[in-house]
Amino acid sequence: xxxxxxxxxxxxxxxxxxxxxxxxxxxxxxxxxxxxxxxxxxxxxxxxxxxxxxxxxxxxxxxxxxxxxxxxxxxxxxxxxxxxxxxxxxxxxxxxxxxxxxxxxxxxxxxxxxxxxxxxxxxxxxxxxxxxxxxxxxxxxxxxxxxxxxxxxxxxxxxxxxxxxxxxxxxxxxxxxxxxxxxxxxxxxxxxxxxxxxxxxxxxxxxxxxxxxxxxxxxxxxxxxxxxxxxxxxxxxxxxxxxxxxxxxxxxxxxxxxxxxxxxxxxxxxxxxxxxxxxxxxxxxx
Numbered sequence: 001x002x003x004x005x006x007x008x009x010x011x012x013x014x015x016x017x018x019x020x021x022x023x024x025x026x027x028x029x030x031x032x033x034x035x036x037x038x039x040x041x042x043x044x045x046x047x048x049x050x051x052x053x054x055x056x057x058x059x060x061x062x063x064x065x066x067x068x069x070x071x072x073x074x075x076x077x078x079x080x081x082x083x084x085x086x087x088x089x090x091x092x093x094x095x096x097x098x099x100x101x102x103x104x105x106x107x108x109x110x111x112x113x114x115x116x117x118x119x120x121x122x123x124x125x126x127x128x129x130x131x132x133x134x135x136x137x138x139x140x141x142x143x144x145x146x147x148x149x150x151x152x153x154x155x156x157x158x159x160x161x162x163x164x165x166x167x168x169x170x171x172x173x174x175x176x177x178x179x180x181x182x183x184x185x186x187x188x189x190x191x192x193x194x195x196x197x198x199x200x201x202x203x204x205x206x207x208x209x210x211x212x213x214x215x216x217x218x219x220x221x222x223x224x225x226x227x228x229x230x231x232x233x234x235x236x237x238x239x240x241x242x243x244x245x246x247x248x249x250x251x252x253x254x255x256x257x258x259x260x261x262x263x264x265x266x267x268x269x270x271x272x273x274x275x276x277x278x279x280x281x282x283x284x285x286x
Contacts (some may be wrong), residue, residue, distance in 0.1 A: 019081030034067035080107030170200035
């Protein structure tokens with residue numbers, strides 16, 4: 001029987017992209033999730049200002065913590081998968097192939113655990129947003145206010161969550177498959193492979209292509225939702241886009257306050273004029 005993994009070139013072209021593609025997709029989901037947290041945070045700009053106390057009452061971590069932790073776990077999983085895949089591709093004996101397969105399996109386990117933790121954190125954020133209700137202050141940037149109320153935003157949230165679940169299903173399948181080795185019954189079964197391997201990633205990519213962040217975060221929302229991956233930036237090191245977003249938010253807040261005061265003053269003037277006219281009419285009738 002012909003073994004399709006007998007050739008080293010075939011094994012290399014199979015194992016390396018097999019781990020690189022899903023890991024890169026997970027990294028993009030993790031970074032995008034940090035921007036989702038910014039959209040719902042009371043902080044106007046987590047990259048250039050200190051996140052206020054209400055943010056900690058809503059979310060347990062700042063946006064950059066989510067992205068940094070999960071991207072780090074993803075990088076570790078990708079590195080281990082790369083080492084395991086490379087060793088498996090160049091393995092000359094069955095024993096060396098089994099040893100390299102175990103390394104590859106360890107990388108997949110780390111990826112599955114990180115995805116499981118991410119889904120738990122995403123569910124926790126969703127629960128906190130719903131429990132907070134509309135009375136809790138959100139990011140007041142005009143572009144993010146318009147984004148939160150748009151139909152594309154709801155579709156984007158569903159797509160990101162569904163893509164993460166699909167990649168998680170595929171990763172769990174790979175863990176179970178490789179736990180029995182390449183000669184195991186599941187690794188030799190064609191139907192589970194055709195359903196749980198390629199289609200899961202294809203559907204995830206399709207969802208994130210339809211609701212691509214570049215399309216969803218338009219109208220200045222992408223710049224307004226930026227955050228520093230390594231934490232708070234120095235005020236002097238923020239770029240013009242971040243400072244512009246912050247200045248826009250401050251200007252919008254000032255305009256709102258001035259407008260509120262002007263409306264109050266105008267109402268007072270109108271009430272005074274009405275009272276004067278009433279008194280004048282009463283004196284005329286007398």
